[in-house]
Amino acid sequence: MASRRWVVPPQDQWDFPWTRGDRCPCESGKPFGDCCLSPDGRPLLKLGPIHPTPPATGYAHPRCYLNRSCDCSRTISREHYISRGLISRPGLKVRGMPWQAEPVMATSADALTSKILCQRHNSALSPLDAHAQRAFLALEAAQMHATKASLSRKRFSTLISGEALELWAMKTLAGLYATGMDFKVGPYRFRDYPPPMANIADALTATSPRSLMRLEVPTDPDAHEASLGRSAVSTLPVIDEDQGRLVAVIFRLQGLGLKFHLDEGAPTPPDPRGLRPHMIDVVGPDRSSRIYVSWGDARPGQIVFLKLKPATPRQKDAWRASHQG
Numbered sequence: 001m002a003s004r005r006w007v008v009p010p011q012d013q014w015d016f017p018w019t020r021g022d023r024c025p026c027e028s029g030k031p032f033g034d035c036c037l038s039p040d041g042r043p044l045l046k047l048g049p050i051h052p053t054p055p056a057t058g059y060a061h062p063r064c065y066l067n068r069s070c071d072c073s074r075t076i077s078r079e080h081y082i083s084r085g086l087i088s089r090p091g092l093k094v095r096g097m098p099w100q101a102e103p104v105m106a107t108s109a110d111a112l113t114s115k116i117l118c119q120r121h122n123s124a125l126s127p128l129d130a131h132a133q134r135a136f137l138a139l140e141a142a143q144m145h146a147t148k149a150s151l152s153r154k155r156f157s158t159l160i161s162g163e164a165l166e167l168w169a170m171k172t173l174a175g176l177y178a179t180g181m182d183f184k185v186g187p188y189r190f191r192d193y194p195p196p197m198a199n200i201a202d203a204l205t206a207t208s209p210r211s212l213m214r215l216e217v218p219t220d221p222d223a224h225e226a227s228l229g230r231s232a233v234s235t236l237p238v239i240d241e242d243q244g245r246l247v248a249v250i251f252r253l254q255g256l257g258l259k260f261h262l263d264e265g266a267p268t269p270p271d272p273r274g275l276r277p278h279m280i281d282v283v284g285p286d287r288s289s290r291i292y293v294s295w296g297d298a299r300p301g302q303i304v305f306l307k308l309k310p311a312t313p314r315q316k317d318a319w320r321a322s323h324q325g
């Protein structure tokens, strides 16, 4: 097997706006140089531990989808299978969820819960929800900055963790399946194409959790909503007809489609242009925003710029008007 070369781009190519002494973009309050600046000169948002505190309990809760690790608590929790932070904000619509009858549903966060994780695993994995929420807010802020008419061309920059998003996608997909719910995906039924539950459980509960997915931010505009900036979350499992299996899941946050490819023997490699991007540019009429995406330690260092057009204020108003009341 050919060895894979990991290339870290030189720091000047990163062109990030934070100097060592600036407040860290992760909002820890610490200087960037002491926080999210990695020793090799990249911005790196740390994931933090998502493993339950040892020692292991030796107990497998029958309803917990991570019970293979025999490290459950006796109590089952009401888990939000879509991160609470993404759905508990006022005015946010959960739309286009495949199990929803109505196309748009303003929902209460508590409606989307199910007893699928023990308390111990639920709290261990909660940093992933926090990272997903952070990404959602970053996209929102990036779009707001890019669409605002302003004389200042100053660029807005923010930092999210791609590594955490992939693990969050695994958790959310497995959680969705664990609820037992079924829905149609085009001509297929979700339950006929299960995600690799055992592998996901093993990868999420490993001492060093590992991703079984690869994030692609598709360069094809069809993967995204017509205009970015809708305050909404939606999801779509992707089933490959030829392979007869679930190959990916798309989560749309703020209209931006994030496609997570399941890695197992994928015969068609995802489009490398949008694969694990290091920077996503949201380009508005007057100014732009840049989202830096960090990828942990051993990842390809190629820099991908994605230029995305956010919704104009007019599009947003029109959309709001048509979805109110």
Ligand SMILES: [Zn+2]
Pocket: 024, 025, 026, 027, 028, 032, 035, 036, 037
């Ligand atoms: Zn930091």
Ligand SMILES: [Zn+2]
Pocket: 061, 064, 065, 066, 067, 071, 072, 073, 117, 118, 119, 120, 121
């Ligand atoms: Zn458990």
Ligand SMILES: [Zn+2]
Pocket: 078, 079, 080, 081, 083, 084
């Ligand atoms: Zn929750």
